[in-house]
Amino acid sequence: MDLAKRLVAAARAEGRTALDEVSSKRILVDAGIAVPRGVVGADPAAAARAAATAGLTFPLVAKLVSPDAVHKSDLGGVRLGLSDAAALLEALEALARLARERGLGLDGLLVEETAPAGCEMVIGGVVDPRFGPVIMAGLGGIFVELFEDVAFRVCPVAPADAKDMLEELRAVALLRGARGGPRLDEAAVVAALLAVGGAGGLMERLGASIRSLDVNPLIVAPRGAVACDARIVPA
Amino acid sequence: MSDPIGARFAPLFAPRTVAVIGASATGITPGNEFIRHSLALGFAGKIVPIHPTAASIEGLPCARGFAELPEPVDYAYVAVGATQVPAVIAGAKGKLRFAQVISSGFGEIAAGQALDAKLRAAVAESGVRLLGPNCLGTYSPRGRISFVGGSPPAEGAIGIVSQSGGLAVDIILRGAQRGLGFSGVVTIGNSLDLGPADLLAFYLDDPATRAIGLYLEDVKDGRRFFEAMRAARGVKPVVLLLGGQTEQGRKAAASHTGSLASDARIWSGLARQTGAAMTSTLDRFLDTLLAFQTLAPRPGAGTRRVVLFGNGGGTSVLAADAFARAGLSVAAMAPDAIAALEALQLPPGTSVVNPIDAPAGALRQDEGRVAERVLDAVLRLERPDAVVMHINLPVFAASADQRADFVENLVQAALRARSRHPGAAHLVLVLRSDGSAEVDARKRGYRARAVALGIPVFDEMSQAAIALAAVAGFERSAGSTG
Numbered sequence: 001m002d003l004a005k006r007l008v009a010a011a012r013a014e015g016r017t018a019l020d021e022v023s024s025k026r027i028l029v030d031a032g033i034a035v036p037r038g039v040v041g042a043d044p045a046a047a048a049r050a051a052a053t054a055g056l057t058f059p060l061v062a063k064l065v066s067p068d069a070v071h072k073s074d075l076g077g078v079r080l081g082l083s084d085a086a087a088l089l090e091a092l093e094a095l096a097r098l099a100r101e102r103g104l105g106l107d108g109l110l111v112e113e114t115a116p117a118g119c120e121m122v123i124g125g126v127v128d129p130r131f132g133p134v135i136m137a138g139l140g141g142i143f144v145e146l147f148e149d150v151a152f153r154v155c156p157v158a159p160a161d162a163k164d165m166l167e168e169l170r171a172v173a174l175l176r177g178a179r180g181g182p183r184l185d186e187a188a189v190v191a192a193l194l195a196v197g198g199a200g201g202l203m204e205r206l207g208a209s210i211r212s213l214d215v216n217p218l219i220v221a222p223r224g225a226v227a228c229d230a231r232i233v234p235a
Numbered sequence: 236m237s238d239p240i241g242a243r244f245a246p247l248f249a250p251r252t253v254a255v256i257g258a259s260a261t262g263i264t265p266g267n268e269f270i271r272h273s274l275a276l277g278f279a280g281k282i283v284p285i286h287p288t289a290a291s292i293e294g295l296p297c298a299r300g301f302a303e304l305p306e307p308v309d310y311a312y313v314a315v316g317a318t319q320v321p322a323v324i325a326g327a328k329g330k331l332r333f334a335q336v337i338s339s340g341f342g343e344i345a346a347g348q349a350l351d352a353k354l355r356a357a358v359a360e361s362g363v364r365l366l367g368p369n370c371l372g373t374y375s376p377r378g379r380i381s382f383v384g385g386s387p388p389a390e391g392a393i394g395i396v397s398q399s400g401g402l403a404v405d406i407i408l409r410g411a412q413r414g415l416g417f418s419g420v421v422t423i424g425n426s427l428d429l430g431p432a433d434l435l436a437f438y439l440d441d442p443a444t445r446a447i448g449l450y451l452e453d454v455k456d457g458r459r460f461f462e463a464m465r466a467a468r469g470v471k472p473v474v475l476l477l478g479g480q481t482e483q484g485r486k487a488a489a490s491h492t493g494s495l496a497s498d499a500r501i502w503s504g505l506a507r508q509t510g511a512a513m514t515s516t517l518d519r520f521l522d523t524l525l526a527f528q529t530l531a532p533r534p535g536a537g538t539r540r541v542v543l544f545g546n547g548g549g550t551s552v553l554a555a556d557a558f559a560r561a562g563l564s565v566a567a568m569a570p571d572a573i574a575a576l577e578a579l580q581l582p583p584g585t586s587v588v589n590p591i592d593a594p595a596g597a598l599r600q601d602e603g604r605v606a607e608r609v610l611d612a613v614l615r616l617e618r619p620d621a622v623v624m625h626i627n628l629p630v631f632a633a634s635a636d637q638r639a640d641f642v643e644n645l646v647q648a649a650l651r652a653r654s655r656h657p658g659a660a661h662l663v664l665v666l667r668s669d670g671s672a673e674v675d676a677r678k679r680g681y682r683a684r685a686v687a688l689g690i691p692v693f694d695e696m697s698q699a700a701i702a703l704a705a706v707a708g709f710e711r712s713a714g715s716t717g
Contacts, residue, residue, distance in 0.1 A: 152504035154461050161508050194657035
């Protein structure tokens, strides 16, 4: 059984409402989508040590990994821009304290490198009651939320479909150097769309065992695209 | 089931024997309507009304049930009370190929769920393929059957699947007024057994069908439907008219055919993915089908460059906007084409750049034959993907000058130009009316003749733009297949 199916089955067996971020990202990496370099520790000291051992490059990001923290950024479960070891340790201790105070289960503390600057993109997969797995793409946070500038396709999508999804987005100009910005890596976006929604992609492999899969955000840089957060909800 | 799909569906589209359950010896029920309309179309096979007591219905001898019939029936029109339907289907085992169940009161209402399950079981047990329930029937000119009075007898090239029976009546009758001809119109209602994917596959394979139109509120088996749509991509044009695309529409669809409509955004993605044309109104649906019926898709990158030619300056400007919105280009013509048009010495007030805006007087010159020279120059030198000719009919109808039938001459000129430049460009005609009885009557005649000759006719420029854009979309998907 492949890794994605195994981790989803495990989450279902444990009755989790969603896979934790670390498991979701392992699934993405296995499917060929890049995620920031990172390590997990059981407590603040272990996480800080692991980050040092791995040689992660500052500034770093620290995140609470909890089965109970669905919207971890709303809870204050994400600390960004940690520029040195002292700031990292302080942030990790604050996260552990937060978990204790709020009575949140603690699966671990995640430390990651900061993603390169780029444009935020959303890739979503849902299992439609009629069409089965479908994939959604949206670009540029505000455009997705405010203007519902998103494109849907039924899986599996062909490479031409994935490219056409981007063409359909009004915000596609953001990938192409709008407002004096650099041209961003469209090929990496197409590859990520295919990894999720293409033939043999995650949506097809996981099928009805999941309800949804979200990569949000996928940061698209001039070279490459990195999934900074991911969430997979078992059926 | 290894028979070719055309052979499998032949008993539905060209039945030799038909049974009608639910016709009345004394009144006029939907069953009687079906018998009369099919006979009016010239149905030449055998019709057997099945009735518990009557000796004959509509002059046809009755049978008591399928058991009495010596040989299997191809198609049964079933319009009895919902509670009787499962027994009718179960009793037809081995004696019936297709049943169309008109009765409602099944899965589309909460109280009908048990009956729905019973009918499903009867279908599985009997091996009868079922259309409906909760639909109106099938119109098949090749088989000379119809559930609608006034269905045209001529066989056409448009295959329709409609989830709604009532809307199919509109499609047939309003479509016929626009010159649409049908290879079949099948209503599927709740699609308990056969669904849009099955009929789409039939039409895709059917040599008589050139384009396919689907009115849907829901597809029960979305995966199969998606696969069928993918198979059609670039092969035959598919035009979608979708109901239940808003929250309000979804609620209406739920009580109409028990549908659970998917997100409109998924549908629109599916249409882009499969090269289908999405339409949101019946008129656009019919206009788009008319374009596919009459215009042969051009190979290559897809229709884009359009030349507009007609009378009316404001109309030309509004049209340029409408074509731009539809993604089609109305750009200045090449210098040699413009020079050739200038050499024709059209009267003052004529603009020859594109749009070619010629006042009525200019068009009327030489009994309207000047139009042929204009078209000739455009097709020979500019070589656009499409020429849209437009006429404000009242200007000609009300004119003191009635020596020549200008519109007729224009159509003939277009045909001659087309034959001199075969495959050169789509030729499209827009006939604008003021809605008066006199002009509308003339327009009807012009429309019928032009469409029969392969020139689609639209009421307004914006409609031509939308229909032509759909043709362009199909051409692109055909170009990118394989």
